[in-house]
Amino acid sequence: MRVAYQGVRGAYSELAALRALGRKTTPVPCETFDEVFRAVTDGGADRGVIPIENSLAGSIHQNYDLLLDHSLHIVGEAHLKVEHVLMALPGSSMRSLKRIRSHPQALAQCDRFFRRHPRLVAEPYFDTAGAAASVAAEGARDVGAIASAYAARLYRLDVLKRQMENEPHNYTRFLVISRRPWVPKSGVRTKCSIVFRPHRNIVGILFRILGVFALRDINLLKIESRPDPREPFSYLFYVDFAGTPLEAHTARALEHLQEMTSFFRLLGAYPADVNELRVRR
Amino acid sequence: MRVAYQGVRGAYSELAALRALGRKTTPVPCETFDEVFRAVTDGGADRGVIPIENSLAGSIHQNYDLLLDHSLHIVGEAHLKVEHVLMALPGSSMRSLKRIRSHPQALAQCDRFFRRHPRLVAEPYFDTAGAAASVAAEGARDVGAIASAYAARLYRLDVLKRQMENEPHNYTRFLVISRRPWVPKSGVRTKCSIVFRPHRNIVGILFRILGVFALRDINLLKIESRPDPREPFSYLFYVDFAGTPLEAHTARALEHLQEMTSFFRLLGAYPADVNELRVRR
Numbered sequence: 001m002r003v004a005y006q007g008v009r010g011a012y013s014e015l016a017a018l019r020a021l022g023r024k025t026t027p028v029p030c031e032t033f034d035e036v037f038r039a040v041t042d043g044g045a046d047r048g049v050i051p052i053e054n055s056l057a058g059s060i061h062q063n064y065d066l067l068l069d070h071s072l073h074i075v076g077e078a079h080l081k082v083e084h085v086l087m088a089l090p091g092s093s094m095r096s097l098k099r100i101r102s103h104p105q106a107l108a109q110c111d112r113f114f115r116r117h118p119r120l121v122a123e124p125y126f127d128t129a130g131a132a133a134s135v136a137a138e139g140a141r142d143v144g145a146i147a148s149a150y151a152a153r154l155y156r157l158d159v160l161k162r163q164m165e166n167e168p169h170n171y172t173r174f175l176v177i178s179r180r181p182w183v184p185k186s187g188v189r190t191k192c193s194i195v196f197r198p199h200r201n202i203v204g205i206l207f208r209i210l211g212v213f214a215l216r217d218i219n220l221l222k223i224e225s226r227p228d229p230r231e232p233f234s235y236l237f238y239v240d241f242a243g244t245p246l247e248a249h250t251a252r253a254l255e256h257l258q259e260m261t262s263f264f265r266l267l268g269a270y271p272a273d274v275n276e277l278r279v280r281r
Numbered sequence: 282m283r284v285a286y287q288g289v290r291g292a293y294s295e296l297a298a299l300r301a302l303g304r305k306t307t308p309v310p311c312e313t314f315d316e317v318f319r320a321v322t323d324g325g326a327d328r329g330v331i332p333i334e335n336s337l338a339g340s341i342h343q344n345y346d347l348l349l350d351h352s353l354h355i356v357g358e359a360h361l362k363v364e365h366v367l368m369a370l371p372g373s374s375m376r377s378l379k380r381i382r383s384h385p386q387a388l389a390q391c392d393r394f395f396r397r398h399p400r401l402v403a404e405p406y407f408d409t410a411g412a413a414a415s416v417a418a419e420g421a422r423d424v425g426a427i428a429s430a431y432a433a434r435l436y437r438l439d440v441l442k443r444q445m446e447n448e449p450h451n452y453t454r455f456l457v458i459s460r461r462p463w464v465p466k467s468g469v470r471t472k473c474s475i476v477f478r479p480h481r482n483i484v485g486i487l488f489r490i491l492g493v494f495a496l497r498d499i500n501l502l503k504i505e506s507r508p509d510p511r512e513p514f515s516y517l518f519y520v521d522f523a524g525t526p527l528e529a530h531t532a533r534a535l536e537h538l539q540e541m542t543s544f545f546r547l548l549g550a551y552p553a554d555v556n557e558l559r560v561r562r
Contacts, residue, residue, distance in 0.1 A: 032389070032392060055342070055507075055508060055510060056342055056343055056510075057338075057339075057341070057342060057343070058338075058339040058340040058341065058342045058507070059339040059340070060338070060339065061336070061337055061338060061339045062337055062338070103385060103405075104384060104385060104405070104406075104407050104408075107407075108313070111313065122407075124384075124385070124405040124406055124407050125385075125405055126385050126388075126403075126405050127385075167510075169510045204491075204494075204495030204496075204498070206491060206495070206501060206504065207488070207491040207492055207494070207495030207496075208495075210485075210487060210488040210491055211488055213485075213488070214485030214487070214488030214489075215485075215488075217485070220487060222506055223487065223504060223505075223506050224504075224505045224506060225503055225504050225505060226336075226339070227336060227561060229336060229337075229448075229450045
């Protein structure tokens with residue numbers, strides 16, 4: 001199975017792909033999220049793995065937009081704890097380092113470390129795994145990188161320090177996308193992701209929409225609103241709920257919902273990540 | 282009035298501060314968002330200006346967290362269209378450029394430009410305005426920067442190309458924070474921002490919570506949920522609504538809401554940005 005993801009080999013997305021789809025996959029690294037969607041659509045990859053929300057940074061709207069631009073299905077999810085480690089060429093030590101390279105966001109997430117070590121220069125790079133690759137390729141003992149332990153292993157770098165980040169509760173939720181939908185199985189805890197635009201100018205429409213779920217005891221797992229980039233002055237809602245459209249009451253809830261929306265799409269029904277609670281702890 | 286913001290001189294946040302508070306302000310650039318909150322809390326600045334959501338990237342949860350960590354009040358908001366321009370030393374031209382420097386996110390937002398000009402090397406930097414400052418300081422004619430037109434003016438760089446970004450609908454909403462709350466005035470369209478954690482394990486609690494607003498005809502402007510970083514397995518909700526707690530029915534709605542939440546805070550009541558619709562068009 002070929003799995004497309006944004007980033008170079010060793011990216012956090014590749015690690016999420018391993019967690020979600022196992023080790024018997026062939027990585028298809030892509031430069032942009034757009035390319036990931038095109039690879040899956042065109043058949044260059046069998047699955048795509050994309051980050052959709054991060055506990056510190058929030059939802060990644062760009063990937064919600066790409067889900068709407070393409071006719072792909074969410075078929076799985078994976079929660080990954082983001083754990084930054086400091087790595088350098090074998091034989092290096094904290095003392096030999098002068099510069100540390102990573103994505104600016106990762107550098108900012110580790111800024112307490114840099115304040116404790118004012119001697120070390122933070123050097124911005126395109127991505128975390130790319131920083132690790134560049135350190136391995138350049139062969140300089142005074143440059144380190146901040147990326148995942150997985151990237152260190154992949155590029156044969158030594159881990160000099162773990163838990164570099166200020167904030168330990170940093171996790172990212174990834175979605176697995178595919179050309180064909182997943183077929184719900186009984187006994188498997190299933191989640192659905194939908195997106196809709198409520199009819200405008202109806203006071204309390206959101207209250208009525210939530211009634212569709214609440215009055216059927218369907219449990220909402222996520223609700224988020226955002227100005228619709230395609231339709232000025234109206235809002236898109238992203239909702240995740242427990243259940244599958246194969247259950248009659250859920251199917252009816254989705255029909256009922258569409259009476260109150262000018263746009264609706266089921267992005268996918270997929271097995272809930274059994275590791276979610278462990279990762280979020 | 283001294284205004285703290287994250288970034289160097291010329292940052293998009295500084296431009297938002299100008300829009301929200303006028304030209305008679307003294308900029309107080311800070312390295313981190315944390316420093317912005319501390320500057321306002323300690324009296325080193327009179328106001329702070331922080332980004333809270335971006336139309337492409339979503340809500341900036343870190344700043345919601347900092348709002349909860351500090352006892353400051355939201356007293357205003359400003360919507361800013363993000364327009365990236367290419368700039369370089371006076372006398373440079375597109376032909377003389379070899380490298381273009383900016384924050385990786387801004388470089389990614391302009392990747393169509395780089396695909397059309399494969400000769401140009403994208404160079405990651407900590408921030409957009411800092412990239413402009415570094416080009417001005419280094420005095421090299423083969424390096425450009427991508428930042429705001431405001432940063433180009435500030436650092437006396439020539440604008441070589443406007444509208445560099447792929448996606449024209451890119452705007453950021455900023456909040457103005459202060460030690461003292463804004464006092465609602467009649468005739469001024471007012472918004473309130475609140476955050477709360479619903480009581481757990483009550484089916485349909487969110488439906489009932491929205492009823493608090495819907496049954497009083499209070500218009501919700503934003504609703505977003507997010508796993509609570511301080512309380513595993515529970516959710517925080519961010520809600521903006523039209524109105525002020527000085528109106529009796531709104532005050533009663535907030536009292537009613539607190540019957541259903543284990544945590545509640547009014548982050549501020551403030552005049553709605555009159556330019557919002559223009560910026561979002």
